[in-house]
Structures are given as structure tokens and as C-alpha cells.
Amino acid sequence: MDLLSKILVIGAGGGFGAAIRHMLAGILEGGLNLPAFAAVMGVNVLGAFLIGFVFLLIETRFRPEGNSRLKDLPVSRDLETLDGWPEGDPTLPAVDVFQAKQSAELYSGFFITGILGGMTTFSLFSLLTLNLVQSGEIAWAVFNAIGTVILGFLATQLGFRFGCRWALNRPNQSDPPE
Amino acid sequence: MSTLIAYLFVLLGGAAGALSRFGVQELFRAFTRWPGWVAVFFVNVLGSFLIGLVVAWLQGLIALEHSERLDPLQLYIDTQDADHGLALLAAGFCGAFTTFSSFSLDNHFLAKESRALLLFNMLGSLITCLAAVALGWSVGKAMAG
Numbered sequence: 001m002d003l004l005s006k007i008l009v010i011g012a013g014g015g016f017g018a019a020i021r022h023m024l025a026g027i028l029e030g031g032l033n034l035p036a037f038a039a040v041m042g043v044n045v046l047g048a049f050l051i052g053f054v055f056l057l058i059e060t061r062f063r064p065e066g067n068s069r070l071k072d073l074p075v076s077r078d079l080e081t082l083d084g085w086p087e088g089d090p091t092l093p094a095v096d097v098f099q100a101k102q103s104a105e106l107y108s109g110f111f112i113t114g115i116l117g118g119m120t121t122f123s124l125f126s127l128l129t130l131n132l133v134q135s136g137e138i139a140w141a142v143f144n145a146i147g148t149v150i151l152g153f154l155a156t157q158l159g160f161r162f163g164c165r166w167a168l169n170r171p172n173q174s175d176p177p178e
Numbered sequence: 179m180s181t182l183i184a185y186l187f188v189l190l191g192g193a194a195g196a197l198s199r200f201g202v203q204e205l206f207r208a209f210t211r212w213p214g215w216v217a218v219f220f221v222n223v224l225g226s227f228l229i230g231l232v233v234a235w236l237q238g239l240i241a242l243e244h245s246e247r248l249d250p251l252q253l254y255i256d257t258q259d260a261d262h263g264l265a266l267l268a269a270g271f272c273g274a275f276t277t278f279s280s281f282s283l284d285n286h287f288l289a290k291e292s293r294a295l296l297l298f299n300m301l302g303s304l305i306t307c308l309a310a311v312a313l314g315w316s317v318g319k320a321m322a323g
Contacts, residue, residue: 011194014274022185022269044278048283113200118193122225122226126230130311145304
């Protein structure tokens with residue numbers, strides 16, 4: 001993808017992502033009466049789950065030339081029944097490979113760098129932790145700091161697992177049928 | 179502040195923030211040989227510093243005006259300006275400039291690569307970002323006077 005398209009896609013995704021965070025955090029804070037740090041924690045952990053899921057789908061669907069970044073991960077064992085995984089299909093026409101590469105860049109730019117990158121945030125998390133420290137609620141500050149990082153890490157793993165299931169149930173559609 | 183305007187500011191700030199993050203990542207890729215998670219680490223620290231600075235500065239300005247007993251209309255206008263600034267710069271720009279999802283994804287890969295790097299990224303990001311936001315906060319307070 002050319003630079004201008006990337007800028008457009010990431011800018012649009014980032015803007016919507018930030019607006020989605022604003023809305024979700026508002027709902028969690030206003031609707032469920034959660035404190036601000038818990039609302040941001042919820043959005044961050046949700047985003048961490050989604051990035052695992054989306055990343056796995058992109059890396060299984062749009063890598064027909066076999067350079068998936070999942071190759072060396074433990075999850076790649078689960079995916080071995082997928083067509084052409086992980087070596088790729090050498091008989092595929094160059095146009096199809098190019099198209100898949102473009103799709104991978106488009107989806108990863110819009111959903112991962114844009115929407116999920118804009119939706120999740122480290123700065124608000126830091127700021128709200130600082131505010132907890134400033135108001136003397138040290139226990140909540142520690143809970144927020146450690147809890148967000150650990151839950152986010154686990155959520156990403158869960159996202160990968162869900163993505164694996166999804167990918168296996170719906171084999172690569174970019175491969176032409178025999 | 180009307181909700182629509184708030185969302186517009188967050189949306190605009192978010193677009194600029196996500197693009198700046200992409201720019202920093204591309205610069206790191208072009209000029210260094212460091213792995214991708216280093217760029218995310220750097221972006222998160224820088225964004226944490228900026229959000230501390232912006233929030234402490236704008237909130238400090240408004241608190242100062244409250245204490246100076248300006249006329250109510252002027253105070254209302256200035257408070258609204260500060261709220262717009264917070265939506266654009268804090269919730270929008272800094273919020274989207276930094277990222278938690280990429281950080282978690284990097285941790286997922288680092289866990290496979292080495293325990294030491296995983297711990298370094300997790301604890302290092304936490305400690306550095308908290309220090310950065312505290313530093314930004316004190317700078318912002320000083321700026322507000």
C-alpha cells in the first residue's frame with residue numbers, strides 16, 4: 001500500500017478507535033458506576049483480547065506466500081490442518097499473492113494500528129494510576145497497574161485461542177477452490 | 179461541552195495520535211535495528227509524559243482562574259476551552275498515540291522469545307510510564323503557575 005493510503009487508513013481507524021474508547025469508557029463509568037480507572041482497564045483488556053483475535057485472523061488469511069508472523073509461535077501447531085499452512089502455496093499466481101499482501105496491510109493498518117491502537121491507551125492508564133497514588137489509594141493503584149498488564153497479557157492469549165478456532169472453522173477463503 | 183463536539187475533538191485528536199504513533203514506528207524501523215516493541219515502549223513513555231503535562235496544565239489554569247474570581251461568563255468560556263483542550267489532546271491525541279493492545283501483543287511474542295525481555299517490557303513500561311506521567315504532571319503544574 002502506498003504511504004497516502006496508509007495515512008488515510010490509520011488516521012481514520014485511530015480517530016474511530018479513540019471515539020469508541022471515549023464511548024465505551026463513558027458507558028462503563030456512567031452506566032455501571034465504575035471508577036474511571038476501571039473503565040479504562042475494561043477497554044484496554046477488551047482491546048488486548050481483540051488484537052490477539054484480529055492479528056491471528058490476518059496472519060492466517062492473508063499470508064499465502066507463507067511468511068506469517070505466527071510461524072514460530074506455539075499456536076502455529078494448532079493451525080497445521082489449514083490449507084497451505086505455514087509454507088504457503090507456491091503455485092499461487094503472483095497477482096493473488098500481491099492482493100493478499102495488500103489486504104494484510106489494509107486490515108492490519110485499519111484494525112490493529114488504527115482502531116485497536118486508538119481504542120486502547122497506555123497514557124490514560126498511567127495518568128489514572130498516578131491520580132490514585134495522589135489521592136492516597138495505593139492499593140487500588142497497585143491493583144490497576146499490575147492487574148491491567150497481567151489481564152491484558154492473558155486476554156491476548158485468549159484472543160489467539162479464539163482466533164485459532166475461528167480460522168480452523170473457516171479455512172482460508174483467499175485460496176481458489178480446486 | 180456538548181457531547182457531539184467532545185466526540186469530534188476526540189476523533190480528530192485520535193486520528194493525529196494514531197498517525198504520530200505510526201510515524202514514530204516507521205522512524206524506528208528506518209533508523210534503528212531495534213525490534214518493534216522498543217518503538218511501542220518509547221511511544222507509551224512519551225505519551226504518558228505528555229498526558230501528565232497537558233492535564234496538570236489545563237486543570238491548573240482553571241483552578242487558578244477559580245481562585246482569582248473572574249466574572250462568571252469568562253470563567254465559563256475558559257473552562258469550556260480547557261475541556262475542549264482535554265478532549266483533543268488528552269483523550270484524543272495522547273490516548274491514541276499510546277497503545278495497550280500492541281503492548282500486550284508484543285508481550286505475547288516476547289513470552290515466546292525470552293522471559294527476561296518479557297519482564298523487562300512489562301515492568302520497564304509500567305515503571306517508566308508512571309515516572310514519565312509524574313514528571314509531566316509536575317512540569318504541567320509549574321507551567322500553570
